[in-house]
Amino acid sequence: MIPVLGLIGGILIGLFLQPEVPLWLQPYLPIAVIAALDAVFGAVRAVLDGIFNDKVFVVSFLANVVVAAFIVYLGDQLGVGSQLSTGVVVVLGVRIFSNVASIRRHLFRA
Amino acid sequence: MTQPPEPTKQTGPEPTGPSTPTPEPTSPSTPAPEQSSWRTMFRMARPRATRANLFAALLAIVLGFALATQVQQTQQQGLEQLREDELVRILDDVTQDAARLGNDARALELTRDRLEGGANSSAEALRAAQQRLDTLGILAGTAPAEGPGIVLTIDDPSGKVTSALLLDALQELRDAGAEAVQIGSVRVVADTYFTDTPNGVEVSGTLVKSPYVIKAIGGSATMASAMDIPGGVNESVRRLGAVSTVDQRDQVSITALHTLEEPQYARPVPAATGAGK
Numbered sequence: 001m002i003p004v005l006g007l008i009g010g011i012l013i014g015l016f017l018q019p020e021v022p023l024w025l026q027p028y029l030p031i032a033v034i035a036a037l038d039a040v041f042g043a044v045r046a047v048l049d050g051i052f053n054d055k056v057f058v059v060s061f062l063a064n065v066v067v068a069a070f071i072v073y074l075g076d077q078l079g080v081g082s083q084l085s086t087g088v089v090v091v092l093g094v095r096i097f098s099n100v101a102s103i104r105r106h107l108f109r110a
Numbered sequence: 111m112t113q114p115p116e117p118t119k120q121t122g123p124e125p126t127g128p129s130t131p132t133p134e135p136t137s138p139s140t141p142a143p144e145q146s147s148w149r150t151m152f153r154m155a156r157p158r159a160t161r162a163n164l165f166a167a168l169l170a171i172v173l174g175f176a177l178a179t180q181v182q183q184t185q186q187q188g189l190e191q192l193r194e195d196e197l198v199r200i201l202d203d204v205t206q207d208a209a210r211l212g213n214d215a216r217a218l219e220l221t222r223d224r225l226e227g228g229a230n231s232s233a234e235a236l237r238a239a240q241q242r243l244d245t246l247g248i249l250a251g252t253a254p255a256e257g258p259g260i261v262l263t264i265d266d267p268s269g270k271v272t273s274a275l276l277l278d279a280l281q282e283l284r285d286a287g288a289e290a291v292q293i294g295s296v297r298v299v300a301d302t303y304f305t306d307t308p309n310g311v312e313v314s315g316t317l318v319k320s321p322y323v324i325k326a327i328g329g330s331a332t333m334a335s336a337m338d339i340p341g342g343v344n345e346s347v348r349r350l351g352a353v354s355t356v357d358q359r360d361q362v363s364i365t366a367l368h369t370l371e372e373p374q375y376a377r378p379v380p381a382a383t384g385a386g387k
Contacts, residue, residue, distance in 0.1 A: 004155070006167035010174025014182070021183045027193065029180050036173045047154045048147055054162035061169050081193055106147045 027076060028069035031088055035068035036061060038092045041099040048106035068092070248290050251299035251368030255290040259327035259362035260334050262343070266320040266352035273304035273311045275350070279324060279343045286336035288326040290364045294318035297366040320352075330358040 021029055039061040046052040068088055075084025104110065192200070247253025262279065264271060280298060283291055291298035296313040305312045310319050326333055334356045337343045347354040 002163055002167040003170035006170035007174040010171035010176075011178045012174075013171070014175045014178025018182055019179055021179055026183070029176060029183070033173070033176050033180050036169075036176070040170075040173065048150060050150070052154065054160075054166060058162065058165050058169060076193070082195065107151070 027081065027085070028072050031068040031072050031085055031092075032065045034089055034092045034096075035064035038095050038099070039064045041096050041103070045099045045102045045106075048103060249299075250370060251290075251297040251366075252370055254363065254365045254367065255327055256361060256363040257289075257327040258330050258360050259288070259290075259325065259358075260330050260337075261357040261359060261362060262322075262324040262326070262337060262354060263357070264320065264322040264324070264347055264352055264354045266322065266347075266350070268351055269310065269320065270350040271311065271320065271322065271347070271352055273306045275343075275346055276311055276313070276322065276324075277304050278346065279337075282336050282343050283324070283326045283328070283333055286328065286333040288328040288333060290327040292325045292364045292366045294323060295366050297364065297368040299368045302368075325362050325364055327362050327364060330360075334358050 039057070042060065043052060043057045046057070071088050072081060072085050075081040078084075244253060248255045262283075264279075276293065280291060280293070280302075293313050294316070296302070296316050296318065298313075302314050305315075307317065310317055311322075312318070337354070337356050344354050344356070
């Protein structure tokens with residue numbers, strides 16, 4: 001509950017402050033957001049699987065973000081930044097979809 | 111990597127994600143396990159003021175913040191968030207567009223200039239052609255002319271004046287700068303000829319009789335003095351017993367016209383420079 005409120009509050013803060021994304025962060029922020037979403041959906045699934053652990057959630061959240069950003073950074077350095085970004089997004093998207101499917105099966109038995 | 115299946119107590123303080131507001135369960139046929147799932151969600155969603163819960167809330171805040179920021183950033187569609195190769199591609203596109211539009215603009219300007227210049231130059235050409243037509247008309251005797259000049263009258267009651275005298279007079283006038291000459295009712299042009307006939311002098315086949323009136327347009331003073339030179343026209347006329355008078359006028363009008371005939375043999379040679387005839 002509190003994290004949900006926190007999510008909403010963060011969105012509102014972002015809407016009101018309208019911050020400028022720093023230049024160095026711009027290539028990584030979208031990927032980081034996708035990775036964090038993946039972590040969140042994974043957490044929900046873990047809750048329903050009965051294996052949720054908050055420490056695991058926090059660590060996996062941060063690790064997801066860092067690894068995604070690092071992959072994009074590496075891709076930029078290797079000259080395949082846009083392709084690797086696409087790849088990361090695809091992988092994370094697939095994971096999000098599978099997590100959502102698992103959640104759906106848990107909640108709706110369908 | 112979200113949740114390694116770490117077998118743990120779900121008693122721990124941890125709420126995450128989209129939990130409570132999810133609406134009605136869809137399959138009432140299997141109520142029992144479904145309800146347990148929902149119960150799990152509700153239980154996990156219950157606020158628990160623990161360190162981990164607050165940490166998760168903090169992460170959620172950060173996520174929401176980043177989400178909103180990124181969405182806004184994307185909506186701004188600024189160039190600064192694009193990668194180098196994308197920027198290069200955009201720059202190429204813009205450069206190509208600029209080159210293409212520049213070419214278009216140049217072509218259109220060229221067309222415009224040509225059209226304007228065409229209007230101007232055709233008017234100019236028309237003016238020049240008219241001017242040349244006037245000049246040539248005067249030279250060829252096909253156009254009437256007027257201007258300052260003299261009227262030379264030779265009164266010759268005894269019929270002594272010959273074609274040679276008239277030819278001399280004409281030559282003197284031309285030497286003195288006469289631009290248009292009329293003898294009697296005959297316009298004097300390049301192919302004018304003088305013949306002596308028993309009846310008198312014919313100019314280009316037209317009989318002219320005394321008094322011979324020769325009108326010439328040109329520098330009147332020059333022509334008048336040319337008539338007066340020793341051994342000139344006036345003296346010759348006097349020697350023949352005739353009387354010549356020179357009348358300088360500000361306005362002499364020559365109205366006699368010469369009819370051009372198509373040359374029978376001569377053909378114009380195309381001008382190399384196209385300067386025209």
